[in-house]
Amino acid sequence: MKRKYSADVNWRREMVQKFHNAWIESDNPGKYTNLSEQIHNSYGNFVKAGEFELNVDTDIDPALTRRDIQRLNNVIAYMYNDGKISLKLTFEQAGLLLETNYDEKERLFRFLINDREICQAEGDHQTAHTKARDKLVEILQYYCWTVKRLKEYHTRRDVFRKLPNKESKTECFKNQRLDEGNIGFRMLQKQGWSGGSLGSANDGILEPIGFQKKDNKAGLGADGSSPQKIPIEAFMLAIKQYAGGNALYDLVFSPQFSKHQVIKLKDLASSLKLFPQMIGKKKQLVISKKLTLHAIKEGVLKGHSDLCAKYAVIPPRCRYSK
Incomplete structure (x- = not known):
């Protein structure tokens, strides 16, 4: 034992x-290229890895106050590969508290950032929530950078x-045909064999029968090259x-x-x-x-090969840059 x-x-x-x-x-x-100086000049409205295009209407301005814009300085929106933005991850990474409030009397749904309203919408709870969320997404895409995940x-x-399966042990016997130095080769020559396959129809084997040592409990004829x-x-x-x-x-x-x-x-x-x-x-x-x-944004802008294969970085639509 x-x-x-x-x-x-x-x-x-x-x-x-x-x-x-x-x-x-x-x-x-990874291989780096200097893209930071060519963001808007070379790519216009987006910076990307792979073929990705963003169609936006740059004329729509959410018209936020300067104070509200400054609160979005450190915000980077996170977009999944299906095009949806994760508001929770976006504001958690920026260290901001995103809250919601719905006034049933006024039928107003509000999004608040650190207790200050950023946008609102009217209607029943579900309708107003959808409208307000769409407005908040427009605000993020207009004023903030966006990291888009291209694949999981x-x-x-x-x-x-x-x-992986190793080559069968019998493979080592291939291409080891008998030559004139072998006694069996000379014996066959004396009996009229001139080379090639054995048998009356010349359809026999060319290589010798291989011997495979059995060192397990598998049945006879089982493949001995199981993965390890x-x-x-x-x-x-x-x-x-x-x-x-x-x-x-x-x-x-x-x-x-x-x-x-x-x-x-x-x-x-x-x-x-x-x-x-x-x-x-x-x-x-x-x-x-x-x-x-x-870190993802900076890595993609510098051309990091691993990050560029997984993410695309989209600049804000407005001229304001942080």
């Missing part, structure tokens, strides 16, 4: 070390639980490397991981101040760096 335990520990250490050596952490922050995640590293699982410690080490590096792509884990393993990886990511989430129909674990909207 001690020998078996020792062999298992050594195998796990060896697998972790192999995984660690093969894991190439990209600390290159961007990765240069898909993480799999198992190693990587110890969970290897992935935990990879997450620690990712947390300490400068790469801003996302880590995407395959659905091969069990629920218990996913929980363990998520807890580790959270402890390292990373952002783990389950995405897609298959509920894949995606681990990302925690970035503020300001």
